[in-house]
Amino acid sequence: MSIIETSPEGQDVDHTIEMMIKPARHPGRWVATAFVALLAAMLLHTLISNPRFEWSVVGQYFTSQTILLGVRRTMELTAIAMVSGVSLGVMLAVMRLSPNPILSSASWLFVWFFRGSPLLVQLLFWYNLSALFPDITLGIPFVGPDFVALDANALITPYLAALLGLGLNEAAYSAEIIRAGIISIDHGQTEAAQSIGMSRGRLLRRVVLPQAMRVILPPLGNDTINMLKMSALVSIIAVPELLFAAQTIYTRTFETIPLLLVAVLWYLIVVSVLSVIQYYIERHFARGGSRSLPLTPLQSLRRFFGPWPRDGAIKPDQKRSAP
Amino acid sequence: MTLQATLPSAPPPAARIMMQATGVRKSFGALEVLKGINLSLPYGEVMCLLGQSGSGKSTFLRCINHLERIDFGRIRVDGELIGYKDRGGYLQEMHEHDIARQRIHIGMVFQHFNLFPHMTVLQNLMEGPVGVKREDREDVRERAHGILRRVGLSEKVNAYPRQLSGGQQQRVAIARALAMRPKLILFDEPTSALDPELVSDVLDVMRDLAESGMTMIVVTHEIAFAREVADRVVFMAGGEIVEQGRPADVLGNPSHPQTQAFLAKVL
Numbered sequence: 001m002s003i004i005e006t007s008p009e010g011q012d013v014d015h016t017i018e019m020m021i022k023p024a025r026h027p028g029r030w031v032a033t034a035f036v037a038l039l040a041a042m043l044l045h046t047l048i049s050n051p052r053f054e055w056s057v058v059g060q061y062f063t064s065q066t067i068l069l070g071v072r073r074t075m076e077l078t079a080i081a082m083v084s085g086v087s088l089g090v091m092l093a094v095m096r097l098s099p100n101p102i103l104s105s106a107s108w109l110f111v112w113f114f115r116g117s118p119l120l121v122q123l124l125f126w127y128n129l130s131a132l133f134p135d136i137t138l139g140i141p142f143v144g145p146d147f148v149a150l151d152a153n154a155l156i157t158p159y160l161a162a163l164l165g166l167g168l169n170e171a172a173y174s175a176e177i178i179r180a181g182i183i184s185i186d187h188g189q190t191e192a193a194q195s196i197g198m199s200r201g202r203l204l205r206r207v208v209l210p211q212a213m214r215v216i217l218p219p220l221g222n223d224t225i226n227m228l229k230m231s232a233l234v235s236i237i238a239v240p241e242l243l244f245a246a247q248t249i250y251t252r253t254f255e256t257i258p259l260l261l262v263a264v265l266w267y268l269i270v271v272s273v274l275s276v277i278q279y280y281i282e283r284h285f286a287r288g289g290s291r292s293l294p295l296t297p298l299q300s301l302r303r304f305f306g307p308w309p310r311d312g313a314i315k316p317d318q319k320r321s322a323p
Numbered sequence: 324m325t326l327q328a329t330l331p332s333a334p335p336p337a338a339r340i341m342m343q344a345t346g347v348r349k350s351f352g353a354l355e356v357l358k359g360i361n362l363s364l365p366y367g368e369v370m371c372l373l374g375q376s377g378s379g380k381s382t383f384l385r386c387i388n389h390l391e392r393i394d395f396g397r398i399r400v401d402g403e404l405i406g407y408k409d410r411g412g413y414l415q416e417m418h419e420h421d422i423a424r425q426r427i428h429i430g431m432v433f434q435h436f437n438l439f440p441h442m443t444v445l446q447n448l449m450e451g452p453v454g455v456k457r458e459d460r461e462d463v464r465e466r467a468h469g470i471l472r473r474v475g476l477s478e479k480v481n482a483y484p485r486q487l488s489g490g491q492q493q494r495v496a497i498a499r500a501l502a503m504r505p506k507l508i509l510f511d512e513p514t515s516a517l518d519p520e521l522v523s524d525v526l527d528v529m530r531d532l533a534e535s536g537m538t539m540i541v542v543t544h545e546i547a548f549a550r551e552v553a554d555r556v557v558f559m560a561g562g563e564i565v566e567q568g569r570p571a572d573v574l575g576n577p578s579h580p581q582t583q584a585f586l587a588k589v590l
Contacts, residue, residue, distance in 0.1 A: 189439065192496075195426055195500075197455045197503070198451075288483035
């Protein structure tokens, strides 16, 4: 039977015109939902009913002095390693893109070594540097007098070894991320900047990098979160960061699981805060990227629960108050 | 009030040469794209470069502000040798820094606008004068507003380039070049990337600019514009200048068969 028939008067009549429209059915979704709900209930049940989680112990140590100092040290390590690593990474990326073959191969070699060898091995290497160079001196190479001479054993503290290991590793990774960002920018931008007399440095700072940020930030945010977790590795060279702090307590009290939970909860909290910060930094660099900025979570919530129609975009003028 | 108010005053003596190219050659690998270009353009005149794609006209234009390095020959802008320093006996390519200083005086407008998308229209205009030339921010802001008013975009001051139409973006690009107060502006197919109905807005601004006495070199396919605005028309083919002269002569009565063939196609 065809939907459209011709009435006796010779006009087309569509029989579906008066029917109600209902959404499509998705029985598979209901099965999947039930399955996930079941798993969630099981997880919740064991979290509550299994006494070996020892939640009271978790609560007891969650804000203890040792743990809080460990959290602080972990954040400090992450921040310093990221800032120094990314600064070095920018330099390496620029070197890599330089027409000078010596500079570009030096950069390639750096990345090859520090990205190619395990971070744990690098950390142990820095920690044991004094075995290789007992004295570290500053002077004129090969011929001249030394101005400063230091005992490597005293100079390379576990903390410095940790920063060297984490920072140099990050430099190698971020160099590639930043290079990808720089080459993603259309060459016309460089030419336009040159045509108004910009120097190379200013061109990079004012035109290329701000635009490259849109490409650089998501993987760099990933790196930051990764760095926060990788910093747990330095517990192996006795830097009192979060994991090490938890370990010092549980080797004494044997409350291993609850203290590992304390560490995990703190890592999750810091990662959550970092994710929020990342979102707003990305939003900042999205300026001019599309016709209107992405909404903040608050704005999308407000729009979701706000009055209909929801499809009206927020006007650019409302959102870009300051020029 | 015309655009003149925003440009350097005191019209120069008529005979002074703004741009002079002598025997300019340029190759990309084995392909020679410029085979000895000789051209000169007096102050305040408008020159249109015509020719088929691949004839070398855009490459030549880009040599004038040293976006492309030339292999042989000389280009002088306002008497100054572009891109090279006379070291007494030989020429040495300039340091990046010195080339940048020369480019301050030579504006350029690109086919694809190349506005800075992360900056507002006003920031695009101010970046050069404030950031590069170190001019006073408030003076530049005032001047930028004036220029935007004259290109008909005063209400777009705080917009971002992607919020504008192609025609508006190209007018901002012209305004950005003007904000630097250049001696000479190079236009590289300024209307080729525009929708047909937006072309006239841009050409109107360029015509206004020409009337105000700006020295301009325009690579274009807009024959009507060349006929009306240009003081001289240069027709290029295969990396050489085939024919040049007043628009009425070159466009109305072309003597070279290649010019005739080209005009027959585009008109």
